[in-house]
Amino acid sequence: MYDFIGDIHGQSERLEALLVLMGYTRRAGIYSHPTRKAFFMGDLIDRGPRQVETLEIARRMVESGHARIVLGNHEYNACAWATPDPEHAGEFLREHTEKNRHQHRAFLDQVGENSALHRDLIAWFKTLPVYVETPEFRAIHACWHATLIERSKPYLDANNAILPESWAPMSRKDSEPHLIIETLLKGTEIDLPSGLSYCDADGTERVRTRTRWWDESAKTYRSAGMLKSSLVHQLPEDPIPEKNLLVYDQAAPLFIGHYWQTGRPTILNPHMVCLDYSIGKGTKGTKLCAYRWKGEKVLTNDGFVWVEARESEQSQEVVGER
Numbered sequence: 001m002y003d004f005i006g007d008i009h010g011q012s013e014r015l016e017a018l019l020v021l022m023g024y025t026r027r028a029g030i031y032s033h034p035t036r037k038a039f040f041m042g043d044l045i046d047r048g049p050r051q052v053e054t055l056e057i058a059r060r061m062v063e064s065g066h067a068r069i070v071l072g073n074h075e076y077n078a079c080a081w082a083t084p085d086p087e088h089a090g091e092f093l094r095e096h097t098e099k100n101r102h103q104h105r106a107f108l109d110q111v112g113e114n115s116a117l118h119r120d121l122i123a124w125f126k127t128l129p130v131y132v133e134t135p136e137f138r139a140i141h142a143c144w145h146a147t148l149i150e151r152s153k154p155y156l157d158a159n160n161a162i163l164p165e166s167w168a169p170m171s172r173k174d175s176e177p178h179l180i181i182e183t184l185l186k187g188t189e190i191d192l193p194s195g196l197s198y199c200d201a202d203g204t205e206r207v208r209t210r211t212r213w214w215d216e217s218a219k220t221y222r223s224a225g226m227l228k229s230s231l232v233h234q235l236p237e238d239p240i241p242e243k244n245l246l247v248y249d250q251a252a253p254l255f256i257g258h259y260w261q262t263g264r265p266t267i268l269n270p271h272m273v274c275l276d277y278s279i280g281k282g283t284k285g286t287k288l289c290a291y292r293w294k295g296e297k298v299l300t301n302d303g304f305v306w307v308e309a310r311e312s313e314q315s316q317e318v319v320g321e322r
């Protein structure tokens, strides 16, 4: 059975504390548990102070069979950053803009941009599955969108890792593969009713919003939209058309990360758990969280364990993508 572990963002010292708390021990450099396995929800990198150590711990566990893992949007972005654009000489699949470099700077500084270690890590990231589905459970970094998971299959290999030839198509904005990977790794978005828009925190006008797709009671644009409370009044109280609402089929419990939760860890609903309790910020009150799954079909708050952030290990402040 698995211990699902939320987004770590380079907080290796906290990861080791959480593993020890759960009864994992380190032998010959590899953490293991006599009866359990870890499951990393992605986003091991960016922001935090010890990204290389985090990757060493997780990768050794995965490669020795003591853990599994899914790809996070930060590993995906790291790959796109490091992959030359086959159609535009000198460019990369993720643009090397100042903003993108800033978001990724702690990682590039710690691994050494273009080092042998950097290349080796990118090659490993490219082998990680976008999602894991078994009869007993499902795991994905951000959004279990059943329709888009079905449509992702031509772009993925037998292990659900992105095929080498799919990386370039996935980075072309407004394409089907781009919509698929953005939704699965970063969350689903809906269009506002035609003619309506809002201003985001940067003052940019937007006609789409990310949604709290797991909350089936959130049926209006205002209740489902993921905007800061000071901005949310801009969204209409109209109902979202039924066809645009995601409905989870509840066929198996679902584990996700990505959405920065706060406070005491709590299930999203009896079929879904989000493990990201914002250790990526590293500030007081944030946590690295796990759910110790025993195979139950109905998830409960008793499944959570966590360690609190240590303020001496604060992360790099980054505005932008989570």
Ligand SMILES: [Mn+2]
Binding pocket: 007, 043, 072, 073, 074, 141, 185, 257, 258, 259, 322
């Ligand atoms: Mn994420």
